[in-house]
Amino acid sequence: MTGPQQPAGEPRPTPGPEQGSTTTPGAPGLSSSADRPASTQTGTNDGPGSAEHQGAGSAAPAAGQALATPTPSDGAGGPPDFVTGVERTGMFGVHGAGDTSGYGLLVREPSTPVPAERPYGGWFDEVADTLFAAMAERGVPAAAVERVTVAHSEITFYLAREHLSALLWIVRDDPGLRFELAASISGVDYGPGVPRRLHVVYELLSMTYRRRIRLEVAVDVDDPHVPSAVPTYPTADWQERETWDMFGVVFDGHPALTRILMPDDWEGHPQRKDYPLGGIPVEYKGAEIQAPDQRRSYS
Amino acid sequence: MTRSRTPETPGAVPDGPRHSRETRTTEGRMFTVTGGDWDDLVSEVGGEPAGADGGFESDERIIVNMGPQHPSTHGVLRLILEIEGETVTQARSVIGYLHTGIEKSCEFRNWTQGVTFLTRADYLSPAFNEAVYCMAVEKLLGIEVPRRAQVIRVLLMELTRISSHLVALATGGMELGALTGMTAGFREREEALHLMEFLTGLRMNMAFIRPGGVAQELPEGYRERVQAFLEVMRSRLPEYDKLLTGQPIWQGRTEGIGVLPLEACMQLGVTGPVLRSAGLPWDLRKTMPYSGYEEYDFEVPTATEADCFARFRLRLAEIHESLRIMEQALAKLAEPGPVMVTDRKIGWPAQLSLGSDGMGNSLEYIRQIMGESMESLIHHFKLVTEGFAVPAGQVYTAVESPRGELGCQLVSDGGTRPFRVHLRDPSFVNLQSMPAMSEGGMIADVVAAVASIDPVMGGVDR
Incomplete structure (x- = not known):
């Protein structure tokens, strides 16, 4: 942290590539996401909802093409970018304070999950192959899987929300997949300014094969609709209610999508990044400690 | 009412x-x-x-x-x-009466401080909350915890499992009118908490497990104290069989009550003793081992009745198994070693000792950072004020808590604070099965069903 060459700032390389390279168990020569079914099918995503899917995401280059449009940063021709972080500038959250150190010029780019390359390694390939075969069998377009990432020995499938329900049935019931338990369903808000900032994360567990996978759906905050998983996994009931309560994701088809942790008449969704933490300053004699979200932060 | x-x-x-x-x-x-x-x-x-x-x-x-x-x-x-x-x-x-916003609060503290919040989520199983969170942070960091730290974690987790199951028996007994069960359960739990206080410094919410290992080495004399605890527990556990297991009133209140068959458990995502009472021997310690659980010899008790009595018996049997694991962990602790990663940029400086004015950094440590090593002082300062940065990414880890699968989903954006912390709390998920267990039964059986789920509202609401 306090290396002589990088005092305090530790501007590391963008976490994206390192995340992919350290954990992707790949043969170096085999490459290109061209052999990934998901990315070869650009443009086949013909769901009527796909055009409006990106909503007002400011970074979407062509709103009409939405899901299948390659973004500039995704040279492989894959689906739109998944930004999972906020660009940060300067240090300590201080701006315009006559910085003479130069740290104010630091820019850290937002991270994006790097598409994994075949082979994914271990049983990941088997699961992916089985999934894509089952999708083809049931008429789900391969573009329903927008991206596959492998990081920290976990595999993540980024899905288009139009096909989420069909995919959930597949991963639960296909004899080669059998993800019987929806271990955790929850949300992540990547903050204002991030395209499709609200992510719904499904951590699925196969008790038959003793495997875990993650499904992730990204939606825009202006159109936060995701089909409910309750028909497939009844355990999703409360978990989706919590995600609605905390992040404001609307799960279409949920039997009773009401607040669960906050009072019924609460306004706002507390775990969104633009919702303040609250708190009051702590006063001492001659000094004051700000509320936790008002204090300076180091990164 | x-x-x-x-x-x-x-x-x-x-x-x-x-x-x-x-x-x-x-x-x-x-x-x-x-x-x-x-x-x-x-x-x-x-x-x-x-x-x-x-x-x-x-x-x-x-x-x-x-x-x-x-x-x-x-x-x-x-x-x-x-x-x-x-x-x-x-x-x-x-639910929601105990919602304290722990997950959100974590986003405004550094990674190590997150432990202090999460240990208070499910307040009856603090070691599990700490362990699952630290395992997630370590997965993001890509670091391996020293073996001795893992053994200490196992020891603390099993001790916590015992105390948590004892509270489940005690409060369950109280709710069903078996007040002696309550006094007995809390008496034994007190033994467990005394041992926890001796080992970590605090009875509950000890924040002893930290990213990278555990806070510090176990105190001198821990071996004798753990041994004494094992003996006390082994001498007293048979009393529970006399008091409750074979007692006709207790059986009458719990047998055939709150039945939740395996299909319902799977649909509702129920894990832990409730799932095992329906016949599926699913215990993450066996099926997806972590923290070196594959090295320990223990059984996963199961039943097929799927009722409250079966869950009660399973909890009692699990206490016995936890005692076995603690004994084996004690044997493994004979081997000395570090209890925290040696990377000074991650390992929190917690070389504490008891001074005349209370607990604080030990004099040797202060001498080192103030008088001997500038680098040590820098590391200390950077860690305590800023914390360490964690590479961007997302992970999910899970452990078998006393109530089922306790998961931790962590997202980092590369900073020194968590970007998102989510606890998949088994109490929260399992509580959904309350209607399925109790609709069609008597009001008094609702109480038995809820007690057999053993939800801890601190974990449900977080």
Whole structure:
């Protein structure tokens, strides 16, 4: 942290590539996401909802093409970018304070999950192959899987929300997949300014094969609709209610999508990044400690 | 049993020697009942002549609101029961009374401080919350915890499992009227907490497990204390069999009650003792081992009755297994080694000792950072003020807590604070099965069913 060459700032390389390279168990020569079914099918995503899917995401280059449009940063021709972080500038959250150190010029780019390359390694390939075969069998377009990432020995499938329900049935019931338990369903808000900032994360567990996978759906905050998983996994009931309560994701088809942790008449969704933490300053004699979200932060 | 939470309106207090207070609202008549005999209330309510403002019609819906402050709801849990006579036709639970925003608060503290919040989520199994969070942070960092730290974690987790199961037995017993079960359970739990205090410094919420290992080496004499605890527990556990297992009243209250078959468990995502009581030997310690659990020799008790009695027996059996694991962990601790990663940029400086003015950094450590090593001072300063940065990414880890799969989903954006922390708490998920367990049964059996789920509201609401 306090290396002589990088005092305090530790501007590391963008976490994206390192995340992919350290954990992707790949043969170096085999490459290109061209052999990934998901990315070869650009443009086949013909769901009527796909055009409006990106909503007002400011970074979407062509709103009409939405899901299948390659973004500039995704040279492989894959689906739109998944930004999972906020660009940060300067240090300590201080701006315009006559910085003479130069740290104010630091820019850290937002991270994006790097598409994994075949082979994914271990049983990941088997699961992916089985999934894509089952999708083809049931008429789900391969573009329903927008991206596959492998990081920290976990595999993540980024899905288009139009096909989420069909995919959930597949991963639960296909004899080669059998993800019987929806271990955790929850949300992540990547903050204002991030395209499709609200992510719904499904951590699925196969008790038959003793495997875990993650499904992730990204939606825009202006159109936060995701089909409910309750028909497939009844355990999703409360978990989706919590995600609605905390992040404001609307799960279409949920039997009773009401607040669960906050009072019924609460306004706002507390775990969104633009919702303040609250708190009051702590006063001492001659000094004051700000509320936790008002204090300076180091990164 | 509370039948109304609406404030009393003036003039609503009826005259006469009544146990209940009646309020008339647009929703119908409401009664606030605290204590007293249920039969008295029923006869009183039903005894009035039916009419425009009279007693209940025979087909009138009666909705009983139980909690959130009620001795039999296992915490600040509110149950809404639609009853017909004493039979529950529909049951719903209302939660959120203990929501403290732990997940959000974590986003405003550094990674190490997150432990201090999460240990307070499910306050009866603090070691598990700490361990699962630290395992997630370590997965993001890509670091391996020293072996001795893993063994200490296992020791603490199993000790916590024992104390948590004892509370489950104790409060469950209390809620079903077995008060001696309560006193016995809390007596033994006190032994467990005393040992925890000796080992970590605090009885509960100890934040002893840190990213990278554990806070510090176990104190001198830990071996004898753990050994003594094992002996005490082994001598006292048979009492529970005498007191509860073979007791006809206890059996009558729990056998065949709150049945949740395996299919329902799978659909509702129920894990832990409730799932194992339905016959599936799913225990993450065996099926997806972590922290070196594959090296320990222990059984996963299962049952097939899927009722409250089976869950009670499983918890008792799991205490015995946890004692076995603790014994094996103690043997493994004979081998010395570091308890924290040696990377000075991650390992929190916690070389504590007891001084004349209380617990603080040890004198040797202060001498080192203040007088001997500039680097040490820099590391200390950077860690304590800024913390360490964690590479961007997302992970999910899971451990077998006393109540089932406790998962931790972590997202980092590369900074020194968590970007998102989510606890998949087994109490939260398992509590969804309350209606399936109790609809169609008696009101008294709802209490037994909830007690057998053993939800801890600190974990449910977080």
